[in-house]
Amino acid sequence: MSSEPNPPAGRRRLSPGRRRATPSGAGQGRVRWKRFAIMFVPAVALTAGLLALTANGALAASFSISGQQGETMADSLTGQGFQQFGTADVANSANGNALQPVVESEIDSAQITNLCQSVVETLPLGLGTITLKIKGGNNGTQATATSLIIDANQLSGSTATFETIQQGIDNKALKHATPALAGNGNFSQQATSISITDLKEVAYSTEAGTFTLPGFSMSLSTGDNSCFPGGPTNNFHL
């Protein structure tokens, strides 16, 4: 710009003052709270709107949680495209971060009634225990999930019905490729559809490509208020 010669001059002239001025914070800035509201308020409104859509089951969320043990409970789960095999997860557990054997269940699409998921966390510095709980699909509309992948170290159901099941198949022969860590030659099973009632599982990781959660609610409470008693408690650390 035409001002090219100017800055040096200005700077030179300013330099004595600068030394005094710098400590007090030259070139300081401030947050203008009106401007803050200009972005904050619409953003929060939009967030609330998206949450409302989620709670209506109109909007699907994507989930991927790992490293913490969480509980999942559902009155019923029906799914299409099911496969299950044994593998291992690195997980935060009582005996350190070690490889934990897990049963990985993969369901292409699932419909879930009365879903409850919880993570119990013991905070450091004696801050106590907190429980994060998510519920959905409990007001007549089922929650749905696609590409559901659950690595559980404990899984139970009062009744489980499978259609077109193959039990004892090599995990490499499954419909969907399995992770490298699962090795090959391992015992696995697959079915075209599955239906489980009174599902309870303790999972090291949960992932869902899309998850619609009609009647969604999320709560954070102190103490151990997990979905079903006897679940694991995580010790919070990174």
Next chain:
Amino acid sequence: MTDDIQSAEFGGPVPAEAGGPVGPAAVAKTGTAIGRGWRRYRAWRRSRPFWAGIWLIIAGAELLLIPLPIHSMGVILHIGIGGISGILIGAILIALGLLLWFHPVQRMFYSIVAVLLAIAALVASNLGGFLLGTILGIIGASLGFAWMPGRPERRRARRRRLSTGPDEPDDTAINLGPSASEDVCPNSDAADADATVEETGVSASDAAPESVSAFTPAESDWGRLDPSWGAADSGGASAGPRPTAGYAQAGPRHARRHGPSAPRHHIRPHRGTVIGGNVLVGLISLLSFGLINLSPTPSPSQSPDPPAAATPDPSASAAASPSPNPSASPAGSPSPSPTAPPGQGPAASASPTPTPTPTPTGTPPPFAVATAQSTLTASSATLAGFAYDGVVTVPTASGSQQMMEFSATSIDLSGTKLDVAEGGTTMTATASSLDFSGNVILYATQLSGSVGPLSVTITPGNAVATLLQILAQLGLSQSVTQAFPLTLSNVTTQQPYIAANGLTATALLIS
């Protein structure tokens, strides 16, 4: 001077600087190296949207760590779209936080991108890290958006002075006396410096004064930015935030031309329009994001459908069975027999099931059977339509293996326990009952059980196996056990593979 300004500053509405007033003041007196470092850090911090960056970095880290805990780095089993988006959004938010620190000139852009990502995380990543990441991100982005260089106090002071009337020169860029209270109006130097610009650059601005004035506020804003943002002149022009060397010419030049009162006149409305413009941009981006984001709404509800939609059973039966399903990619669909997928519901045709029909004796399965050591035990087993089909060569991961093939119309097990040992660990599945029905096929390396007092063990090629095979070939075992199901107790099966049209398990527990 230092003290004055400090106290004035801390009257301002800066969040979370609680430690500031005490710490620096105390340290400043000591004048230690720590004190100098602290002052330098503080100057650095105040000259950029520091807290905005902090919030964004925390938000990003939170979003990042839920799908990717730091301790499982290196062994990532599955990173699906949820994990990827969480990591991506988290990483970008962290980057934007850092950019707010180190390149604050573009803070509007960074803030808008950050707020959009923070909201997108709600859908894309664990409900925005269980809302926490989204909220932190929105706060950080809004702080970045709201941060402006310069001190609002001065504006207030200016307003106050305006209402009282006098003292104008002190207030504007035309302060010819450099000595006149730098604190209040540090612009004087630059205004002076600008005199040189006046000579060289007037003509340019002369051409279109209005358009220049339209940009003036922005320019003067930039002029007030901390010069340390620019590469070389860190700390330069510090006497006043306003007229930094490179950018400030428009404002002061303008001021000069229009006289003392002009800048105020101009700056006010323009500042308004700039904010308005930013609001507009922000709202448009938010709205467009909203639209973008809302538009996929139908797709999730559709997504469960494809399996259902992929039920062109008629077409599947019309077409040859090898690829009954357009969506199903498994080319190795092992149904050489043209048994159209039985009416097993929509997804039945999607998996490479062997469609266990009464296969000819000794047909090897077209898929690999697990080699892991597995044992299925049951306190009792009831077999209907049971037959021993002979020894087949079964492909496994470690070469082929001789296994016995049994078929049945149903196998009902009770008190079952399946132990699988693999990778040094044992997985156990128990169930009070396992009822296999419809075209049951069982492969095993060994099958044993007791019929009444008689205990039987069948291995490939032993006497019992031979006997059973003869019975089966005569068609006796199937028809007899169909009419009178055979009940075995204390059944043990080694390395079982079982396929069936249906399985019902009760009290299933896998651990």
